[in-house]
Amino acid sequence: MAGAQVLQRTAALSSTGLSHHPARSKMATPHPNEHAMSAAPGLANDPQTAIRDATARIEAHLIAIRRDIHAHPELAFEEVRTAAIVAAELSRLGIDHQTGVARTGVVGLIRGGRPGPVLAIRADMDALPIHEQTGLGFASTIPGKMHACGHDIHTTTLLGVAAVLHDLAPRLAGTVKLIFQPAEEAIGGMSEMIAAGVLDGPKIDMALGFHNHPNTPAGRFDYTRGPGLAAADTFSVTVHGVSGHAAHPYAAVDPIVAAAHLITQLQTVVSREVNPLQPAVVTVGAIHGGEAANIIPDSVTFRGTVRTLHAEARDVAEAAIKRLCAGTLEGLRVRCEVEYRRGVPALVNDDRVLEPTIEAVRHQLGDVVQERGPSMGAEDFALMSQLVPSFQLGIGSGAPGRHDRLHNSAYQPDEACIALGVQALSRAAIEILS
Ligand SMILES: [Zn+2]
Ligand SMILES: [Zn+2]
Numbered sequence: 001m002a003g004a005q006v007l008q009r010t011a012a013l014s015s016t017g018l019s020h021h022p023a024r025s026k027m028a029t030p031h032p033n034e035h036a037m038s039a040a041p042g043l044a045n046d047p048q049t050a051i052r053d054a055t056a057r058i059e060a061h062l063i064a065i066r067r068d069i070h071a072h073p074e075l076a077f078e079e080v081r082t083a084a085i086v087a088a089e090l091s092r093l094g095i096d097h098q099t100g101v102a103r104t105g106v107v108g109l110i111r112g113g114r115p116g117p118v119l120a121i122r123a124d125m126d127a128l129p130i131h132e133q134t135g136l137g138f139a140s141t142i143p144g145k146m147h148a149c150g151h152d153i154h155t156t157t158l159l160g161v162a163a164v165l166h167d168l169a170p171r172l173a174g175t176v177k178l179i180f181q182p183a184e185e186a187i188g189g190m191s192e193m194i195a196a197g198v199l200d201g202p203k204i205d206m207a208l209g210f211h212n213h214p215n216t217p218a219g220r221f222d223y224t225r226g227p228g229l230a231a232a233d234t235f236s237v238t239v240h241g242v243s244g245h246a247a248h249p250y251a252a253v254d255p256i257v258a259a260a261h262l263i264t265q266l267q268t269v270v271s272r273e274v275n276p277l278q279p280a281v282v283t284v285g286a287i288h289g290g291e292a293a294n295i296i297p298d299s300v301t302f303r304g305t306v307r308t309l310h311a312e313a314r315d316v317a318e319a320a321i322k323r324l325c326a327g328t329l330e331g332l333r334v335r336c337e338v339e340y341r342r343g344v345p346a347l348v349n350d351d352r353v354l355e356p357t358i359e360a361v362r363h364q365l366g367d368v369v370q371e372r373g374p375s376m377g378a379e380d381f382a383l384m385s386q387l388v389p390s391f392q393l394g395i396g397s398g399a400p401g402r403h404d405r406l407h408n409s410a411y412q413p414d415e416a417c418i419a420l421g422v423q424a425l426s427r428a429a430i431e432i433l434s
Pocket of ligand 1: 185406407
């Protein structure tokens with residue numbers, strides 16, 4: 001974690017916890033690394049009850065934190081206020097942490113009572129450039145910025161996990177690394193966190209991510225085996241022709257007609273070239289060219305995205321797009337300049353993390369987990385999934401009677417998903433590190 005500006009080593013004297021919660025002030029615990037189950041008096045021996053009770057004690061506090069973060073959204077790499085809230089909570093809990101990791105990231109460490117592997121649990125903190133239209137009392141106070149992807153929920157959920165696991169640390173055989181990441185929406189935060197060394201010191205053996213899913217009701221959870229989210233590449237093509245009078249096309253080389261042909265040809269990449277058992281999307285989302293009805297312009301530029309779940313389909317699509325663009329010189333007399341940029345890879349869920357996690361969620365909350373198909377959306381947790389065995393858990397956040405969507409200006413997740421997510425992820429950590 002080179003580049004970290006502050007190392008806060010808050011002595012783990014006691015789990016002072018969330019001070020305005022009277023129930024927790026009774027819990028003044030000895031050093032959490034003492035191995036007796038009774039290290040946190042008042043916590044039941046069976047993990048289900050211990051986690052449920054510990055979560056219930058902090059739920060109201062977590063919702064207050066979430067509403068505070070929600071009212072003050074910060075875009076990618078601007079998460080200064082949010083990171084300060086995270087750091088203050090970790091300090092209060094007595095959890096070692098570093099701030100300023102990849103600019104605004106925060107990384108905390110909970111050492112278990114016994115040695116064992118290192119499990120990372122990751123949350124993202126950034127908001128979106130959307131003008132909130134919920135009309136809620138704690139709606140965004142910043143015009144044009146909103147937590148419409150629920151990263152306020154994620155940040156708060158991981159703080160809840162931190163509080164619960166800190167209390168239960170004597171039961172952990174291993175270490176939990178809490179990763180609060182900036183800039184997921186800009187798809188840059190995770191690569192900077194990795195460059196800053198988040199995988200090391202101590203070295204991460206496996207990683208658990210999570211995302212709220214409004215199309216799954218709060219109280220339920222979902223998962224996808226193998227590739228769950230797509231690789232997201234982008235391309236920009238400039239078609240160079242020769243400008244001229246619209247009445248004399250034979251004296252010009254029309255890049256608009258060529259671009260129209262080319263865009264239609266690109267639809268054959270998925271239908272004719274990629275293995276149909278490997279999902280792929282090629283979308284052209286922008287096209288610009290020309291100024292007037294009676295002029296053939298010099299050039300047309302269009303941009304698009306390629307989404308794939310498999311490395312083979314990704315290679316095939318990239319090669320096909322470049323080849324079709326190159327072919328226009330011979331066929332249509334235009335020269336294409338292609339800029340193809342690979343973005344995040346597919347997020348591949350590893351059974352070694354997936355299986356114990358969904359088992360743990362069932363142990364904690366019952367028969368509430370369902371499998372679902374992959375999505376062609378993308379997410380930069382995928383970068384971590386390439387380097388260590390990883391799994392991203394879907395946490396249902398749909399509120400009764402609502403039909404919310406992520407990135408929508410009226411998005412209102414059911415806040416019950418915070419405490420449920422805390423229970424699920426805490427139990428997963430306890431069982432994975434057992
Ligand atoms: Zn998003
Ligand atoms: Zn998101």
